[in-house]
Amino acid sequence: MSGVEPDAVRARTGTGVRAVDEAGLGAARALLHAVFRTDPVSRWIFPEEGHREERHPGLFGTFLACAHAYGTAEMTDDGEALALWFDVRDGALRGGEELAAALDHVDPGNTRLSALGEATDEGHPHEDHAYLQAIAVTPGRQRLGIGGALLRHRLAVCDRQGLPAYLEASSPRSRALYERHGFAVRGSGIQLPQGGPVMWPMWREPGG
Numbered sequence: 001m002s003g004v005e006p007d008a009v010r011a012r013t014g015t016g017v018r019a020v021d022e023a024g025l026g027a028a029r030a031l032l033h034a035v036f037r038t039d040p041v042s043r044w045i046f047p048e049e050g051h052r053e054e055r056h057p058g059l060f061g062t063f064l065a066c067a068h069a070y071g072t073a074e075m076t077d078d079g080e081a082l083a084l085w086f087d088v089r090d091g092a093l094r095g096g097e098e099l100a101a102a103l104d105h106v107d108p109g110n111t112r113l114s115a116l117g118e119a120t121d122e123g124h125p126h127e128d129h130a131y132l133q134a135i136a137v138t139p140g141r142q143r144l145g146i147g148g149a150l151l152r153h154r155l156a157v158c159d160r161q162g163l164p165a166y167l168e169a170s171s172p173r174s175r176a177l178y179e180r181h182g183f184a185v186r187g188s189g190i191q192l193p194q195g196g197p198v199m200w201p202m203w204r205e206p207g208g
C-alpha cells in the first residue's frame with residue numbers, strides 16, 4: 001500500500017488530519033458516543049437505553065483519554081472522523097494499566113463490561129503492533145470514504161515502520177470494511193457471553 005499523507009487525505013476527502021488536542025476532547029468524545037451508542041457491543045454492555053445514554057459517553061471518553069495520553073488520537077480537520085490507536089510493545093499495551101483502572105470507574109458492578117475486557121484480552125496478540133481501538137465517522141457522513149482515508153493514513157505509518165495492525169471488528173459491516181484495507185480475520189470469532197454478539201479479531205501485516 002502506498003503512503004497516505006495528510007495532504008493526500010485532504011485531496012480525497014476535502015480535509016486533512018490532525019492530532020486531537022485538549023480543546024478537541026469534548027467534541028471527540030461526543031462523536032464517539034454518537035457513532036457507537038447503537039453498536040452491537042455497546043448495546044450488549046448497556047442493554048437499557050437510559051442507562052446506556054448515562055454511562056456510554058464515559059466508556060468511550062475513557063478510551064479517548066487514554067489514547068490521547070498514551071497512544072494516538074487523531075481526527076480529520078473538519079472533525080467528522082476520529083481514530084483511536086494504542087501501541088503494543090513487548091506483549092503489553094502502553095497505558096494498559098491506566099486504562100484498566102479508569103474502566104473500573106465507568107460503570108461499577110457491570111459484569112458485561114468486565115467480561116468484554118476478559119474476552120478481548122484473552123486473544124490479543126503479543127507481537128508488537130498498532131491496535132485500532134475505534135474509528136468513528138459522523139452519522140450522515142458515513143460511506144463517503146472519510147473513515148477509509150483516515151484509516152489508510154495511519155496504516156501508511158505502520159507500513160513505514162514495518163508494524164502490523166490489529167483490531168476487533170464489532171459488526172459484519174465493519175469487518176467487511178477492514179477486509180478491504182488488508183485485514184484478515186485471525187483465529188475464531190470472540191463470542192461475548194450472555195447472548196452477546198460476536199467480535200472478529202483481525203490482523204494486517206505491514207504492506208497488506
